[in-house]
Amino acid sequence: MLQGWVVVATSFAYLGLLFAIAYYADRRADAGRSLIANPYIYSLSLAVYATAWTFYGSVGRAASDGVGFLPIYIGPTLMIALWWVVMRKILRISKDNRITSLADFIASRYGKSALLGGVVTVIAVIGIVPYISLQLKAVSNSFTIVLQYPAIVMPAKVGAVPMLQDTALWVALSLALFTILFGTRHLYSAERHEGMVAAIAFESLVKLLAFVAVGVFVTFGIYDGFGDVFARAAADPELRPLLTPLEGVAGGYASWVWLTILSMLAILFLPRQFQVTVIENVREEHLKKAIWLFPLYMLAINVFVLPIAFGGRLHFPGGVVDADTFVLSIPMAERQELLALLVFIGGLSAATGMVIVETIALSTMVCNDLLMPVLLRLKSLRLNDRADLTGLLLGIRRGAILLIVLLGYLYFRLAGDAYALVSIGLISFAAVAQFAPVVLGGIFWKGGTRRGALAALVAGFAIWFYTLLLPALARSGWLPIGLLEQGPFGIALLRPLQLFGLAGLDQITHAMLWSMIANLGAYVMVSLSGTQSAEEHRQASVFVDVFRRSPEGGGARFWRGTASATDLHHLLARFLGAAAADAAFRDHAKRKGLSWPTQPLTADADFVHHVETQLAGAIGASSARIMVASAVKEEALTLEEVRRIVDEASQVVMYSHQLEQKSRELEAASSELRAANERLKELDRLKDDFLSTVTHELRTPLTSIRSFGEILARDPKVDLAQRRRFLGIIAKETGRLTRLIDQVLDLAKIESGRTDWTETAVDLREVIGDSVAAMSQVLQEKKVRVEVHLPEQITPVRVDLDRIFQVLLNLLSNAVKFCNPQDRRIEVTLAERDGWLRVEVCDNGSGVRPADEKSIFDKFVQAGDTLTDKPQGSGLGLYICRHIVEHHGGRIWVQRAPAGGACFAFTLPIERGAPIHQP
Amino acid sequence: MHGFEKKGQRMIALCMLGCVLFNFPILALFNVPGLLFGVPVLYAYIFITWALLIALMARVAEKRD
Numbered sequence: 001m002l003q004g005w006v007v008v009a010t011s012f013a014y015l016g017l018l019f020a021i022a023y024y025a026d027r028r029a030d031a032g033r034s035l036i037a038n039p040y041i042y043s044l045s046l047a048v049y050a051t052a053w054t055f056y057g058s059v060g061r062a063a064s065d066g067v068g069f070l071p072i073y074i075g076p077t078l079m080i081a082l083w084w085v086v087m088r089k090i091l092r093i094s095k096d097n098r099i100t101s102l103a104d105f106i107a108s109r110y111g112k113s114a115l116l117g118g119v120v121t122v123i124a125v126i127g128i129v130p131y132i133s134l135q136l137k138a139v140s141n142s143f144t145i146v147l148q149y150p151a152i153v154m155p156a157k158v159g160a161v162p163m164l165q166d167t168a169l170w171v172a173l174s175l176a177l178f179t180i181l182f183g184t185r186h187l188y189s190a191e192r193h194e195g196m197v198a199a200i201a202f203e204s205l206v207k208l209l210a211f212v213a214v215g216v217f218v219t220f221g222i223y224d225g226f227g228d229v230f231a232r233a234a235a236d237p238e239l240r241p242l243l244t245p246l247e248g249v250a251g252g253y254a255s256w257v258w259l260t261i262l263s264m265l266a267i268l269f270l271p272r273q274f275q276v277t278v279i280e281n282v283r284e285e286h287l288k289k290a291i292w293l294f295p296l297y298m299l300a301i302n303v304f305v306l307p308i309a310f311g312g313r314l315h316f317p318g319g320v321v322d323a324d325t326f327v328l329s330i331p332m333a334e335r336q337e338l339l340a341l342l343v344f345i346g347g348l349s350a351a352t353g354m355v356i357v358e359t360i361a362l363s364t365m366v367c368n369d370l371l372m373p374v375l376l377r378l379k380s381l382r383l384n385d386r387a388d389l390t391g392l393l394l395g396i397r398r399g400a401i402l403l404i405v406l407l408g409y410l411y412f413r414l415a416g417d418a419y420a421l422v423s424i425g426l427i428s429f430a431a432v433a434q435f436a437p438v439v440l441g442g443i444f445w446k447g448g449t450r451r452g453a454l455a456a457l458v459a460g461f462a463i464w465f466y467t468l469l470l471p472a473l474a475r476s477g478w479l480p481i482g483l484l485e486q487g488p489f490g491i492a493l494l495r496p497l498q499l500f501g502l503a504g505l506d507q508i509t510h511a512m513l514w515s516m517i518a519n520l521g522a523y524v525m526v527s528l529s530g531t532q533s534a535e536e537h538r539q540a541s542v543f544v545d546v547f548r549r550s551p552e553g554g555g556a557r558f559w560r561g562t563a564s565a566t567d568l569h570h571l572l573a574r575f576l577g578a579a580a581a582d583a584a585f586r587d588h589a590k591r592k593g594l595s596w597p598t599q600p601l602t603a604d605a606d607f608v609h610h611v612e613t614q615l616a617g618a619i620g621a622s623s624a625r626i627m628v629a630s631a632v633k634e635e636a637l638t639l640e641e642v643r644r645i646v647d648e649a650s651q652v653v654m655y656s657h658q659l660e661q662k663s664r665e666l667e668a669a670s671s672e673l674r675a676a677n678e679r680l681k682e683l684d685r686l687k688d689d690f691l692s693t694v695t696h697e698l699r700t701p702l703t704s705i706r707s708f709g710e711i712l713a714r715d716p717k718v719d720l721a722q723r724r725r726f727l728g729i730i731a732k733e734t735g736r737l738t739r740l741i742d743q744v745l746d747l748a749k750i751e752s753g754r755t756d757w758t759e760t761a762v763d764l765r766e767v768i769g770d771s772v773a774a775m776s777q778v779l780q781e782k783k784v785r786v787e788v789h790l791p792e793q794i795t796p797v798r799v800d801l802d803r804i805f806q807v808l809l810n811l812l813s814n815a816v817k818f819c820n821p822q823d824r825r826i827e828v829t830l831a832e833r834d835g836w837l838r839v840e841v842c843d844n845g846s847g848v849r850p851a852d853e854k855s856i857f858d859k860f861v862q863a864g865d866t867l868t869d870k871p872q873g874s875g876l877g878l879y880i881c882r883h884i885v886e887h888h889g890g891r892i893w894v895q896r897a898p899a900g901g902a903c904f905a906f907t908l909p910i911e912r913g914a915p916i917h918q919p
Numbered sequence: 920m921h922g923f924e925k926k927g928q929r930m931i932a933l934c935m936l937g938c939v940l941f942n943f944p945i946l947a948l949f950n951v952p953g954l955l956f957g958v959p960v961l962y963a964y965i966f967i968t969w970a971l972l973i974a975l976m977a978r979v980a981e982k983r984d
Contacts, residue, residue, distance in 0.1 A: 067961065067962070067965065070965060074937075074941050074965075074969065077937065077969065077972065077973065077976075078934050078937045078938060078941070079934075080976070081930050081931070081933045081934035081937060081972075081976055082930060082931060082934050083930075084926055084927050084930040084980070085927045085930060085931060225957070226956075226957050226958055227954070227956075227957025227958070228957075230954060230957060230958055230959055231954070231957065234952075234954070234959075240952075243952065243959040243961070243962075244950050244951060244952055244959070244961060253942075253943040253946070253947075256942075256943075256946070257942060257943070260941065260942075287980075288980045288981060289980070289981075291930075291976055291977075291980040292973050292974075292976045292977035292980055292981075295969075295972075295973045295976065296973050296977075299966070299969055299970060299973060303966070306962060
């Protein structure tokens with residue numbers, strides 16, 4: 001059953017099945033019913049991590065090292081725990097920026113640098129070549145072994161074959177052809193390869209099934225369960241050390257730790273892992289399931305590694321059979337033809353899965369980040385004039401796939417025999433680990449610069465090349481072995497395996513130590529010693545702050561220039577085809593609320609940004625940048641523009657200042673309003689007081705008038721003298737009432753501001769004389785002596801004569817009321833000083849209590865005790881006086897007279913507007 | 920990272936736990952001769968711890984925010 005033609009036919013049938021699955025998945029995707037849009041398919045596709053290395057190599061490693069194969073799976077498990085933080089961020093960034101590959105990601109982060117993208121591509125291709133050769137080696141070895149059935153002969157023993165009969169070459173060519181058919185049917189690298197992912201997920205199931213089948217067969221078919229295998233191994237003195245392998249064997253703990261770190265980084269940065277995890281991801285939420293399903297897959301595929309390894313060592317003692325082939329050779333030795341065929345298919349699926357995804361990822365990088373930027377810059381190719389470039393792009397990708405696979409084959413021919421499978425794979429792991437500082441640093445640290453990233457990659461890659469790839473070539477006889485033993489030019493310090501004399505570490509640990517020091521050191525130091533360009537700065541914040549931005553991250557605002565929508569459409573059509581370009585335009589128009597093509601689109605910054613992102617999805621960020629730059633006339637910022645931008649910025653600052661000021665003003669206004677409201681409430685209260693006081697004041701004279709009137713009316717027998725007295729009181733009280741009403745009217749006028757002031761130049765001496773004369777009757781009646789002191793000369797003053805007269809009368813009548821009843825004396829004094837006239841009216845009464853000196857000028861305040869004393873006035877007179885004096889710019893107050901009585905004084909300015917006089 | 924803060928922190932803690940459990944000196948404690956359930960102690964330790972770690976990751980990852 002294991003004849004050559006059966007094996008070949010089964011292999012092609014299997015590949016045909018893959019193709020059918022891919023075709024079906026693509027059809028479903030086109031119909032909008034995606035097959036792969038669920039977390040289980042996503043998790044299975046991640047298991048492309050398990051390659052022929054896992055399938056054949058793990059057993060080989062376990063047979064010699066024991067646990068040495070495990071860090072390769074435990075490391076990813078640990079890293080996947082960090083995915084929720086790290087991978088979610090990478091996913092979000094990649095979706096926002098339509099990233100097409102790892103090289104695109106790095107180039108985009110550091111200012112869309114085409115140079116950086118190229119460097120990453122070169123490192124990835126060179127670094128992955130050994131890994132691809134590993135797959136070729138595994139497949140061709142397994143094929144060779146199967147063909148020898150029923151004998152178990154190692155490929156090395158089969159002897160050298162001419163190249164055309166070399167199975168590895170045919171395997172390589174068929175894989176390349178298959179990948180080309182598979183992965184480059186359409187140009188839609190940013191869209192996902194749905195068919196490929198479905199096929200890869202299927203392959204993951206096949207290889208797991210095959211490996212578990214062998215494991216169950218060995219553990220439970222040949223032996224009697226796990227216990228039996230390990231008990232027999234423990235009894236074998238050669239195998240016993242492998243049961244406690246961490247001492248002495250496998251480089252001890254240092255090797256364990258470094259392998260763990262290495263594979264932690266590999267799960268992130270292997271181009272094919274980046275492809276399936278990031279580029280092919282349908283929804284971010286799928287991570288939730290993948291975070292535990294994928295590690296579970298790795299656990300499952302490793303459970304039987306040790307039983308198979310120990311079973312193989314027990315089965316084939318003496319090391320005649322290469323441990324890397326135990327998975328296949330045990331079923332063959334046990335005559336299990338069907339199982340052997342299944343294993344062969346399983347190994348094939350592990351290898352093909354890896355080669356397909358890896359070469360698709362690498363060819364995208366080679367095309368978008370290495371060749372296109374160069375080709376587009378070469379004016380002599382006149383690429384810019386070609387109407388449709390999709391054919392060229394596909395051609396480049398197909399060529400790149402073939403080239404990469406053939407490079408793998410070349411490496412296999414050159415160096416494939418010197419190393420075991422795992423050791424070959426680890427060289428590739430170490431190469432992609434060089435991307436860790438620039439990617440992880442790039443998404444969490446804004447300070448990383450383009451130069452820093454370049455320096456880091458070049459330094460790390462150089463050390464990797466010198467300490468891992470060079471020795472591999474030397475050991476295979478392609479370089480003098482003396483290079484390893486004596487060092488280049490005999491300089492022992494530079495021996496690739498003991499660089500700078502660092503000995504005692506295994507090769508991977510040694511290489512990782514030095515390359516990471518160089519890589520990380522260069523990244524940090526060069527970044528810190530330089531500055532970023534505007535583009536780098538912008539991209540840094542787009543990447544680092546991805547969760548703080550809106551999905552349409554903008555950034556287009558920095559762009560300025562002119563373009564025509566027709567040019568942009570032309571550009572898109574050339575790379576994506578006319579239909580896709582139309583779709584992109586319609587999409588953009590819809591967001592702007594227009595309907596293209598009936599309504600034209602303006603090629604503003606936002607639109608150009610949209611076109612650039614669309615283009616980036618097909619040809620990568622740096623190529624897209626070049627293309628867009630060629631289509632739009634981007635203008636350099638002149639000094640004038642910069643000044644305008646600064647002006648705009650300062651204007652914004654100014655506006656914000658103005659806003660602040662306005663809000664302060666508003667605050668002030670509202671507190672003023674509050675105060676006014678308080679005042680209004682107070683006035684309202686005063687009005688109530690006023691009303692009640694006035695009515696009270698009116699009542700007093702009215703009551704006496706009424707009561708005396710009633711007496712006179714009721715009792716006709718009242719004698720004449722009495723009658724006269726009563727009538728006198730009535731007349732007096734009526735006069736008082738009249739005065740009161742006059743004053744209230746006056747007050748109302750004054751307070752409402754409706755008073756008419758007629759000002760004339762007045763000699764105050766005359767006014768005083770007139771007022772004393774007007775009072776003369778009262779003064780005589782009450783026998784009051786009045787002394788008037790007037791100066792010889794006085795400056796006339798402009799006042800309202802009647803009002804000032806009113807003030808003087810009021811003060812005089814008050815003085816008359818309150819002077820000493822035994823010896824009534826009043827003194828009136830006029831003086832002129834410093835531009836002020838001062839009038840004093842003093843009596844010799846009991847004076848005003850100090851507590852009343854201020855309030856006496858308020859409304860309805862009467863001197864003396866209102867409870868015991870009979871009220872002597874309305875309480876409005878002095879209030880009105882104060883009002884009149886203050887209206888003239890003067891001041892009125894009361895002080896103690898030298899003789900002990902009250903002394904009312906007021907001042908009037910000779911020139912209006914003179915400073916308020918302070919006595 | 921609004922709302923995901925807690926989940927991220929738990930995941931980071933799990934990663935650190937794993938780094939400690941799969942490293943010197945804890946590993947050295949189990950690098951001894953003898954069998955556990957018929958399996959060498961070191962292998963039994965690694966696989967059981969690994970399975971538990973995955974179970975914890977599943978719990979944290981699937982937990983609703």
